[in-house]
Amino acid sequence: xxxxxxxxxxxxxxxxxxxxxxxxxxxxxxxxxxxxxxxxxxxxxxxxxxxxxxxxxxxxxxxxxxxxxxxxxxxxxxxxxxxxxxxxxxxxxxxxxxxxxxxxxxxxxxxxxxxxxxxxxxxxxxxxxxxxxxxxxxxxxxxxxxxxxxxxxxxxxxxxxxxxxxxxxxxxxxxxxxxxxxxxxxxxxxxxxxxxxxxxxxxxxxxxxxxxxxxxxxxxxxxxxxxxxxxxxxxxxxxxxxxxxxxxxxxxxxxxxxxxxxx
Numbered sequence: 001x002x003x004x005x006x007x008x009x010x011x012x013x014x015x016x017x018x019x020x021x022x023x024x025x026x027x028x029x030x031x032x033x034x035x036x037x038x039x040x041x042x043x044x045x046x047x048x049x050x051x052x053x054x055x056x057x058x059x060x061x062x063x064x065x066x067x068x069x070x071x072x073x074x075x076x077x078x079x080x081x082x083x084x085x086x087x088x089x090x091x092x093x094x095x096x097x098x099x100x101x102x103x104x105x106x107x108x109x110x111x112x113x114x115x116x117x118x119x120x121x122x123x124x125x126x127x128x129x130x131x132x133x134x135x136x137x138x139x140x141x142x143x144x145x146x147x148x149x150x151x152x153x154x155x156x157x158x159x160x161x162x163x164x165x166x167x168x169x170x171x172x173x174x175x176x177x178x179x180x181x182x183x184x185x186x187x188x189x190x191x192x193x194x195x196x197x198x199x200x201x202x203x204x205x206x207x208x209x210x211x212x213x214x215x216x217x218x219x220x221x222x223x224x225x226x227x228x229x230x231x232x233x234x235x236x237x238x239x240x241x242x243x244x245x246x247x248x249x250x251x252x253x254x255x256x257x258x259x260x261x262x263x
Contacts, residue, residue: 003029006026006029006036007039007154007157007158008157008158008161009026010039011136011158011161013040042151136162137162137168137169140172141169141172143155143158144156145172149181149184149185152180152182153182153184156185156188156189156192157188159192160195167201170193170201173189173192174193174201174202177189177193178208183215183218186218187218187221190218190222190225194206194225194228194229197231203229203233206222206226206231206234207231209222210226210237211240216248219241219247219254220254223251223255223258224258227261231262232263235259238255238259239255239259241255242256
């Protein structure tokens, strides 16, 4: 397995959600790959920060009023959270810890109410799964804003794991594709966004990126993505590249290869 594939399995590896064969593959790779071992350790640090956060145990009244407690926690969790894409701050970590604390409280509530009927049980399992995904997304956004280019690149790779990422994840990836100073991070962000091209905001962002991008390698990546997703609205942007004298010949050749399939 490649390093990218291994890193995409980090979260499930730490959660022990891999089958025996997948787990063994990750273990074998980590023993022989220093970069992946270091990346895993950095990711584990985040989980340890959450696991070591001190939580007050609920008193007996919580057991009696479990339903009320759960509703209150749901209200807190559903309160919109604004994540800044302009500046990395400690508030991102605080948010992650708050979400983790909420998950812990809901788990305790579940055990108090474990004698409820099967329908109630299924609903609470769904709540736990939802909160787990939200926590992972918050942590990924925090990593995307890291000062280290290598960590930002790792975070972009983590973001590809989400089947249906929230708008905050998509906006963070778009921000990296537009403005990151390292071309490898911009390329990885564009590749990740291609996976989520069903979203209209993603398609528009890819076209906009092609309009403003000056790096030839990034231009070629965007052209290939837009052709692969059959985004016909990108035709004017590609034709513009053909008309501009400063566009490298090999970029124009890429446009000539892909453009006919969009017209």
